[in-house]
Amino acid sequence: MIAKVHRLGRTLFGALRVPMARAFASAENPLNHIGALTVFFLWIVLVSGIWLLLFFRTSVSGAFESVEYLTREQWYLGGIMRSLHRYASDAAIVTIFLHMVKEFVFNRYRGPRWYSWVTGVPLVWIVFILGITGYWLVWDELAQYVAINSAELIDRIPIFTDSMAGNFLSDELLSDRFFTLMAFLHLIGLPIFIVFGIWMHIFRLTGPRINPPRRMMAGTLLAMLILSAVYPAASHEQANLAMAPEVLRLDWFYLHVYPLIRIWSPGWVWVLLVGVSSIIVIMPWAPRQKKEPPALVTLDYCNGCERCVDDCPFGAVEMVARTDGTNYSHQASVDPDLCVSCGICVGACPTATPFRSQGALLPGIDLPDRSAAKLRDDIIAAGAEKSSPHVIVFGCRDDAQLKAIEKAGHRVVQVNCMGQLPPSYIDFALSRGHADGVMLLGCQDGDCSYRFGAEWTEQRIARQRDPMLRGRVDVSRVALGWQAPWADNANAVQKFDAFVESLKP
Amino acid sequence: MKRVAEIAMYTAFAAFVGLLSVWPPYTNLDDDRAIISLVFSHAGKRVSECRQLTQEELNELPPNMRTMNDCPRERHPVRVELRSGTEILYEATLLPSGIWADGKASIYRRIEVPSGTHKLFVGMNDSGGADFDYEKSLTMDLAPRRNLLVQFDGQTSEFLIR
Ligand code: HEM
Ligand code: SF4
Ligand code: SF4
Numbered sequence: 013m014i015a016k017v018h019r020l021g022r023t024l025f026g027a028l029r030v031p032m033a034r035a036f037a038s039a040e041n042p043l044n045h046i047g048a049l050t051v052f053f054l055w056i057v058l059v060s061g062i063w064l065l066l067f068f069r070t071s072v073s074g075a076f077e078s079v080e081y082l083t084r085e086q087w088y089l090g091g092i093m094r095s096l097h098r099y100a101s102d103a104a105i106v107t108i109f110l111h112m113v114k115e116f117v118f119n120r121y122r123g124p125r126w127y128s129w130v131t132g133v134p135l136v137w138i139v140f141i142l143g144i145t146g147y148w149l150v151w152d153e154l155a156q157y158v159a160i161n162s163a164e165l166i167d168r169i170p171i172f173t174d175s176m177a178g179n180f181l182s183d184e185l186l187s188d189r190f191f192t193l194m195a196f197l198h199l200i201g202l203p204i205f206i207v208f209g210i211w212m213h214i215f216r217l218t219g220p221r222i223n224p225p226r227r228m229m230a231g232t233l234l235a236m237l238i239l240s241a242v243y244p245a246a247s248h249e250q251a252n253l254a255m256a257p258e259v260l261r262l263d264w265f266y267l268h269v270y271p272l273i274r275i276w277s278p279g280w281v282w283v284l285l286v287g288v289s290s291i292i293v294i295m296p297w298a299p300r301q302k303k304e305p306p307a308l309v310t311l312d313y314c315n316g317c318e319r320c321v322d323d324c325p326f327g328a329v330e331m332v333a334r335t336d337g338t339n340y341s342h343q344a345s346v347d348p349d350l351c352v353s354c355g356i357c358v359g360a361c362p363t364a365t366p367f368r369s370q371g372a373l374l375p376g377i378d379l380p381d382r383s384a385a386k387l388r389d390d391i392i393a394a395g396a397e398k399s400s401p402h403v404i405v406f407g408c409r410d411d412a413q414l415k416a417i418e419k420a421g422h423r424v425v426q427v428n429c430m431g432q433l434p435p436s437y438i439d440f441a442l443s444r445g446h447a448d449g450v451m452l453l454g455c456q457d458g459d460c461s462y463r464f465g466a467e468w469t470e471q472r473i474a475r476q477r478d479p480m481l482r483g484r485v486d487v488s489r490v491a492l493g494w495q496a497p498w499a500d501n502a503n504a505v506q507k508f509d510a511f512v513e514s515l516k517p
Numbered sequence: 518m519k520r521v522a523e524i525a526m527y528t529a530f531a532a533f534v535g536l537l538s539v540w541p542p543y544t545n546l547d548d549d550r551a552i553i554s555l556v557f558s559h560a561g562k563r564v565s566e567c568r569q570l571t572q573e574e575l576n577e578l579p580p581n582m583r584t585m586n587d588c589p590r591e592r593h594p595v596r597v598e599l600r601s602g603t604e605i606l607y608e609a610t611l612l613p614s615g616i617w618a619d620g621k622a623s624i625y626r627r628i629e630v631p632s633g634t635h636k637l638f639v640g641m642n643d644s645g646g647a648d649f650d651y652e653k654s655l656t657m658d659l660a661p662r663r664n665l666l667v668q669f670d671g672q673t674s675e676f677l678i679r
Contacts, residue, residue, distance in 0.1 A: 035522035042526075102534045157545055160627075167625060177625045178556045182666050182679070235527040239535045256546045256664045261539040271543060 014299060021117030038494070044458040045224040046111040049232065051210065052224055053107060056100035056236065058203065063093040068149070070195040071188050075151040076250045083246060095240030098263075101143050103236065105265040108136060116295075118461065123303060124326065124350045126296035127216050133293055135209045138202055143266035145198040149191075153248035153257035156180070161273050168278040183253045216350065217463070218327045305380040306351035309344045311335070313363045314376030316342040319478055320357035323431070325463035326350050329357055329377070344377055354462035355379045355432030359469070362479050366391070366440040382428055387437060394423040395446025401515040404441055405508065406433055407453035410461045413495055413504035414453055420505045430454035431465030435472045435481035442489055449489040449515045451508060456495045466494060489515065551632040551659040553599070553606065557669035558623040561593035561613055561643040590619035593645040599667065600638040601630060632661040639667055639676050651676060 025043075032041050042049060067090060069078040082090030112132065115121050121129035147158045163177035179190055214220035223229070248260065262270065272281050307328070320329045321344065328350035331342040344357075357377045358364050364375035366388040373385040394404045405424045407414035418424050427433050430452055441447045452469065460466040471477035473490060481487070491511045493504060546552065567588040575583050592613040599607040606628050614620035636656050640649035651669070653676035659665060668677045 031522070032526065035519060035526040037519075099531075099534050099538065102538050103530070106530075106534065164625070164627075178558075181554045181556055181664065231523070231527050232530075235531040236534075239531040243535050245538075254664055255662045256552045258544070258546055258548055258662055260543045260545050262543040263539065264537045264541075265534075 018117050018119055021113065025114060025117055038456065039458045040225050040228060041458060042224070042228060043110070043114070044456075045221065045228060046107050046114060047214075048221045048224040049228070050104050050107040050111060051222045052229055052232065053100045053104040054206065054210075056233065057097055057104065060093040060097040060100065061199075061203075063090065064097060065199060068195075070149075070191050072151065072183075072186055072191055075149055075191065076247065079150050079152075079247055083244065087244065091244050092237070092240050095243075095245040096236055097146075098245040099236050099239050101146070102263065102265045103232070104139065105143075108139065112136075112292075120461070122296045122301045124216075124328070124352050128213055129296055130293055131209070131213045131215075133289055135206070135213060137289070138205050138209055140266060142198060142202040142206065143263075145194050145202065147263065147266065148194050149198055150247050151191075151251050153251055154260050154262070156251040156253065157257050157260055158267065158270070159251075161270050164273060164278045165281060168282055181253060186253065216327055218325050219464070304353040306348040306353055307346045307355070307357050307377050308380055309346055309377050310374050311338075311343055311376075313374055314340075314343050314361075315363065316340040316344070317362060318342070318344075319360040319362065320344050320377050323360035323464070323468055324357050325354070325465075326352055328352070346377070352462065353379055353381070354429040354465065355382065355427060356429055356462060356465055356468065358384055359431045359434050359472070360479065361434065364434045365436040367436065379428065379432070382426075382432070384434075387425065387427065387433070388440070390425040391437065391441050391446050394425055395441065395444075397423060401448035401512060402446075403449045403451055403508070403512055403515070404447040405451045405453060406430065408432075408455065408461070408465065411453050411455055411495055413493065416504045417453070417508055420508070422508065429460070429462040429465035430469045431460075431462065433469070435479055438473070438490060439482050439485050442485060449491065449511060451491040451493055451511055453493045453504065454495065546629070546662055548661050549632055550629050551661060551663040551665065553628045553630055553637075553659075553665045553667060554626070555597070555599055555607060555628065555639075555667045556625045557671075558621040559595055559641070559643060559669055559671060560621045561595045562645075563589065564591045564593055564645070565589050590617045592619055592622075593643055595622040595624075596642040597624060598638075598640050598649075599628070601635040606630065630659065632659050632663065634658050637667075637678065639678070641669065641676075653678065 159180040611622035640652035
């Protein structure tokens, strides 16, 4: 059931990818950097916010005037900063939403990955509260609307006895105290929480991508600047509590639930907000996903080289003091709670070599469910049926192209992630006569299911990263076929045929 | 070609952000309506008066709890009614807060009314009886979008309408 939802989501996401792929090289596709883009937008918000802060006055009467001053008198700088501040905050909501949907439809939130997912939820709350308190500070009619409706929401929390809404009903009752509180939350309290929250959110990931590519930063900043210049953010009329605002230009990114406070009631809005948040929080476990056995270290073969630590995208391996009395100072150790069983560590381990003749093929680190020994057997089996030229296709299990190739009648060898395949296996397949060429199929470029599988594979084959493909291997016999952004699977068979053709003498 | 598509993408994104940031407009209140905000916190009278304990009763109590007065903390609920002419705009019995029912009863209500002249009446009972202990009548011309505040001043025990 949930798999069906994922598949449907991937199809919809794919539809978004087609025009994106027209516009961007795949490594530069914004859809592959949504988390990092969000961080970038928050940077814009921070920098522009500091400018606004320099001129902002935290009193009931001063607030509106100081924002007006920035917008009108200082339009060329303050006005632009204000607009940037607003539009980048809005853009962050768009990217947070896409980021979430993407992690969901690509199933990157279950198992040990629950952690980033669950810590994302409080982040969303903080971002929203930050935005809402921001609108409050302008103290125009929109602020008035936000204040009174927020107060009604807060009044529903049963810990306060006096009505907070009472503070926003007349100018006499309104105090600078509230303003100072809001300003504190917006300017200091919540931003600190956001920084801390983001740190928590990516804490477990190795080498998290928090910066988008330069070109993308330039492009988005320019787009936001032009939007700010063409359509600068403006205030409503100054707040006047004796009058209710009539028509408002709501920022729908932040304030979409506010009209529901009137249409339903504050209580039901809470039910909605808390309900949706709770559902999102329990999603990694509902329904439960069968946990695959994590990577296993066999000390007899581990020489403590640390490559598995360098390559594991999930920080699941660490080096610990040697326990078996051998001369090596360290040994690898896997934390089963963090391991997603991608096998990238196996692809990194120098002892995972199919050339070993004596004894069973047991590398220092291995996946029990899809072992290095089985991988060798699969290559031998796939090499047994001869066609000329004979190509063995390796593909990761999440890649739809693999099925298309199989359907077309070709033998494939499946790995969990392309990064699981040690380069020595390619050497083995080619130099031992099991194949005339090998083709590696995997997820979209820049968007590997296991974060770095595709990247490490490319670097190992290009002999830039350990373990490197041996120099004797003719790289023209190795083809990389990362999935096209629009998941055009028929394309895979064409790629295959073209590769076979290129191998013919 | 890619360059053009790239610019188009950024433009579309910026346009989307700019658009939903202000559009569609939201009508908070139609221009022939006004609002009456009823808001106050008030503690109802105590359900029973303090009573002097008799000597026998005092003797039964442990020594550290012997006080001359027995003051039950429970308060009456607060009943409030707001009318325009004969039409009841709002009517409620507000329970005291606190687990001993000894705290203030609070109300905040936003009541939408047509703009124009209203003969307002507001009354409150805080002693459990049938009649209002406090009341106020006032004829007001409510301009469109006017936000009229109806409060109860605990110090003077009077309704304030402004
Ligand atoms: C302020 C909001 C957020 C920011 C700035 C943010 C940023 C990031 C960044 C930079 C990464 C690392 C990407 C990588 O290097 O692979 C990440 C990963 C992740 N985010 Fe967020 N995120 C936010 C909100 C959310 C929300 C709301 C959710 C979902 C409820 C979420 C779910 C995830 C998941 C599941 C991962 C881990 C992906 C993996 O294991 O490969 N994030 N986020
Ligand atoms: S299988 Fe993947 S997640 Fe587990 S230790 Fe190896 S590289 Fe890390
Ligand atoms: S890569 Fe292999 S040999 Fe090196 S530390 Fe990890 S398990 Fe041990």
